[in-house]
Amino acid sequence: MVDNGVRHWQVTAEEAGQRLDNFLLRVLKGVPRSHIYKILRSGEVRVNKGRARPHYHLHLGDVLRLPPVRSADPAAVPRLPEQLAVDLRERVLFEDDRVLVLDKPAGMAVHGGSGIRYGVIEALRQLRPDLRELELVHRLDRDTSGCLLLSKRRSALRSLHQALREEAMDKRYLALVGGRWKGAERVVKLPLRKNILQSGERIVRVDEDQGKPARTRFYREEDLGIATLLRAELDTGRTHQIRVHLQAIGHPTAGDSKYGDETFNGAMRALGLRRLFLHAAFLAFPHPRDERIVRVEAPLPADLDAVLQRLRVAEP
Template identity: 70%
Template sequence: MVDTGVRQRQVSGEEAGQRLDNFLLRVLKGVPRSHIYKILRSGEVRVNGGRARPHYHLAEGDTLRLPPVRVAAPNETVRLPDSLARSLEQAILYEDNYVLVLDKPSGLAVHGGSGLRWGAIEALRLLRPAAAGLELVHRLDRDTSGCLILSKRRSALRALHEAFREGGVEKHYLVLVAGRWGRDAREVTLALRKNTLQSGERVVRVDAAGKAAHTTFVPVEAFATATLLRAELDTGRTHQIRVHLQAIGYPVAGDDKYGDAAFNRSLQGLGLKRLFLHAAHVTFRHPGSGESLRVEAPLPEDLAAVLARLREGGTTP
């Protein structure tokens, strides 16, 4: 690690369009994610002389002030564990010169930090060192598995961000909930607001003063005490599916934040050890060819096994 002084950096056209926090995570190699957010909150990072929020999208010509930090030395070798490298290579669902779609495993955060050395983006950058523009297009919760889109060019990142803003990306999830749902689809349009508890834990609540959120739920399969649903997201708020389902009385299986403890215990007896929420497929217009691209992630074996036991009528007291 080496110490840097105060630096000024101008955003190039190739770098434009990405979020400020993602940019800093890439250029300040070796700096913990928590420290990057600390220098953003404190105003030590300046954009065109003023403070900027982590989600600010950089524009060509922006001037950044970067404070003194300890970064990885240029010749410092960072090696990805072989087991993680193999598992991620096998989890790539689609890849070309513009985009990469990963079947993100449950338990892998999209970013490192907060005690995690590796997140999906850091690991994939080591696997694809020639892809200088590799960036997350969106995020998935750490416990959620399934389709995660990354861009490999700045132009692709800008195009996909615009597609997300304009509703041009179709995202479908499979989610197991407590209770019998019935036959009809339901639309939930409850606004959501993020809150931080005194402990520092982040939670999301239904709040009319929060941000608009829209989810459509479609029943797929019914069991004695649970229902498998397809969730279609029209917005992408933090914990949206989990909080919407909690609010209407159908908590997600394995959810230790918003779920039902007794229901979770019953499914532990059937082998469920994590959140039953899986990003099953995404459809979007390819940023290079302009053609529609659909990518599917099969249901992981551990979740499929739980469904098989439910079909057999498996229950616990």
């Protein structure tokens, strides 16, 4: 382990606009994500001598106090398995000098921490050490596959974060849910509140009083007897938004061990489903260089497509 003393950091023009938590994750490499949020909650991290929330956006000239932390020795960072390295290289859907879109595999977290040795961002930094400013633009749940956007420059990250805030990105998912869907389209507007359990697990609930606004549009793609294939489009990007909205309206997502239905999940396991049926199938965003719209699609993985095929055969 490497000990770091107190540091004071003045925010530059390139760093301005980043969320405080994302900035710390980049600067304090090797420090567990859980510990970074701990020092934020405790007030050990100061911005202009005061406390700041994780989602605070940095301003040019802000002065940060970074407390002493213990980070992993770079030599001790686990080496990426060769097969995973090959797989990730083949999963790049779009890349230029400013952005990269990856078809994230299911089961791989977007970042390490809490017992996870490495996630997508750590793996890509190992694969591409030339990309010194590579950062996640948004996140996908560990068990969700599909389009994941990363920036290769801090200026691009600021531009893409602004697009997210202005709801200028088009993110579409495919989800298999329990039950027959009534009608073709449904808009769900239910505020969501995130809680952290003592175990560190994140849990999200509908909360009309203290929840943050959340809006998801659902479109029926295919009736499949005991299940329905939906397309979900996000107008907001809350944690676990699609899964919690579906749970709230009585159509749990297949394979969802946190918010799903045990009986329905059992029926889907019998058809070969071994994970959450949620796939980020499409992403469109304004390019940070010239604002032209970039559209990227990630094909439905073979394991999920096989479940759909079995449902089609089984449907009376």
